[in-house]
């Protein structure tokens with residue numbers, strides 16, 4: 001290990017290291033963040049949910065978007081998989097269907113960052129897994 | 134570097150390791166490998182989550198799923214279900230004691246909702262054996278900032294403004310203590326971290342050292358810079374092997390990065406630490422005794438003044454602080470005095486860590502803002518009294534403290550209010566008692582401890598506490614007389630006023646405070662000879678209710694001392710002089726004919 005020779009070096013080092021801890025920091029304050037839940041049940045995985053998840057994680061990490069990506073189980077929309085649920089603080093949760101990597105990026109850029117409405121929303125009077133409890 | 138989508142935090146604290154959490158780490162890792170998820174999920178060993186009683190704990194990030202009592206056999210399921218398919222393993226989730234519902238994540242657990250983590254900020258969050266994780270959370274940044282931007286005076290001033298007071302029991306203002314040590318001129322000074330932690334049931338200092346050792350090292354270095362000391366010593370009890378190991382690993386890593394040693398972070402400040410092991414005597418936590426013990430002398434207290442800040446280790450100015458006190462220091466410099474002093478009450482700033490124990494649903498290590506009420510701690514964090522029993526009292530301050538009762542439930546907890554209520558903060562023990570606990574026995578328990586731990590140097594403590602204990606023994610065994618209560622009070626006052634060190638000066642507190650708050654209970658013991666809580670065995674009276682007794686003789690056969698007599702199919706009687714109150718007859722009688730009082 002090299003010695004850290006100044007406060008400047010320490011700060012640089014921190015910047016390189018904090019990346020790996022980001023997900024933990026974010027989960028510390030989930031309410032203030034956009035929460036994206038990717039359905040990862042059997043059919044979701046079969047239809048590429050894992051790729052979508054990876055794309056989302058990389059995207060929000062790269063652009064430092066205050067969001068956290070979690071995986072959820074079956075949401076009951078097998079026909080529209082992969083589906084993701086997006087909760088922007090202060091807004092009702094929204095579910096998008098048939099999400100691929102390109103769509104995922106569009107959701108982040110347009111819906112989450114700019115607050116634009118997008119197509120692909122599964123119309124719902126639906127309850128999330130959380131609300132059911 | 135891989136961008137993990139999930140972190141699996143496994144508790145590596147003493148409690149959870151005792152139930153094989155190391156094996157859990159291995160099993161989680163191997164299942165991750167089996168399923169080819171190495172780039173998705175990372176397993177991290179952390180310090181204590183404070184929920185040791187329900188350990189081993191596995192927490193999944195980012196959804197904050199909190200798995201309790203995980204067994205090594207559960208690991209494959211956690212990976213296959215939760216990590217792969219996003220389905221929580223509900224049988225491992227925490228169950229709310231009131232609603233019996235499984236709670237999905239730690240943010241919704243009453244145990245955590247009212248907590249505020251400053252001293253424990255990294256416990257259960259980072260890998261204590263990985264300095265990089267500490268640095269990623271701004272570790273050593275406070276030290277760096279102080280070394281490059283502040284004079285010692287400026288740094289001390291910040292600490293004074295923050296209002297931080299010592300967490301080792303006394304509550305002395307930390308900034309002021311540093312200032313005194315800094316003003317005493319000497320060729321060598323010392324920074325000592327008091328990790329003796331002798332209170333029965335206390336484990337906050339251990340948890341901090343196990344879960345976040347770098348924060349203590351950083352704070353000791355800051356203290357060294359402020360008071361002008363280049364040497365630090367951690368006095369730690371030898372029976373804390375894991376804390377010792379983590380501290381050693383942390384010190385080695387800090388040295389490798391140049392965060393300990395010569396010219397730290399390119400400044401001209403040099404500082405290093407060493408460890409000294411205590412044999413675990415309670416009195417060695419008293420700072421003068423601790424210093425003598427480090428000097429190789431007997432661990433006995435001496436009269437203050439001189440205070441350690443004037444003449445301490447090897448006669449040099451020495452600043453002694455408690456582990457938890459130190460753990461707060463870096464956070465104060467990073468986030469500022471305004472932030473810190475906005476937390477807590479007027480004269481007690483910040484938070485306090487308590488070891489919550491006793492007749493309560495959630496026991497564990499908690500950190501709460503000063504000023505929180507007992508009610509919040511017991512009913513919200515603690516989840517209420519076990520088995521729906523009635524709350525009776527809370528003991529705080531360990532063997533030096535006293536108890537708080539129903540009428541104190543809404544008193545904001547801080548240094549001064551606890552003293553006003555006849556107890557004290559102490560190091561943070563908090564034992565909840567219910568209707569089945571006898572307060573005379575509680576006092577006796579603490580006196581037993583004090584008698585055991587008194588160093589014997591001065592007579593009031595050595596002999597006086599023994600007499601107190603004998604008197605309590607007499608009362609609980611049903612031989613007390615009403616005058617005994619006055620005797621206890623008088624002797625207590627003498628011991629308090631004439632003992633040499635803090636141990637003796639505070640040891641009668643449990644007696645005085647229980648007499649003050651539960652006078653009737655003492656009285657019942659010495660006049661009616663009954664124990665209202667029904668806990669003093671010698672005061673139990675077993676009688677047979679003639680109307681209910683069928684004369685089946687079951688009890689006669691159960692009684693080990695032949696105390697029960699009677700004709701077959703006739704009501705039986707118990708001879709109270711022979712009866713040894715074992716309860717065997719009570720268990721055996723099918724007709725509830727035996728009455729206990």
Ligand SMILES: Cc1cc2nc3c(=O)[nH]c(=O)nc-3n(C[C@H](O)[C@H](O)[C@H](O)COP(=O)(O)O)c2cc1C
Nearest residue numbers: 299300301327330331418419420454455458635636
């Ligand atoms: C009998 C006795 C036992 C003590 N045990 C401890 C202990 O285990 N840990 C501790 O930090 N302070 C203990 N203290 C308090 C220390 O003497 C000292 O006040 C403290 O370490 C100062 O640190 P602080 O200002 O950060 O609280 C004890 C005091 C007495 C009288």
Ligand code: SF4
Nearest residue numbers: 589590591594634637
């Ligand atoms: S008060 Fe007790 S522990 Fe303290 S010096 Fe006297 S005998 Fe020793």
Ligand code: SF4
Nearest residue numbers: 682683685686688722
């Ligand atoms: S066991 Fe109960 S009913 Fe039977 S003789 Fe004893 S007291 Fe009477």
Ligand code: SF4
Nearest residue numbers: 692712713715716718
């Ligand atoms: S309590 Fe024990 S000793 Fe007393 S009468 Fe019953 S069985 Fe015998």
Ligand code: FES
Nearest residue numbers: 041074076077078
């Ligand atoms: S399994 Fe995919 S929606 Fe049910």
Ligand code: FES
Nearest residue numbers: 146148149181185
């Ligand atoms: S040791 Fe694991 S939660 Fe405390």
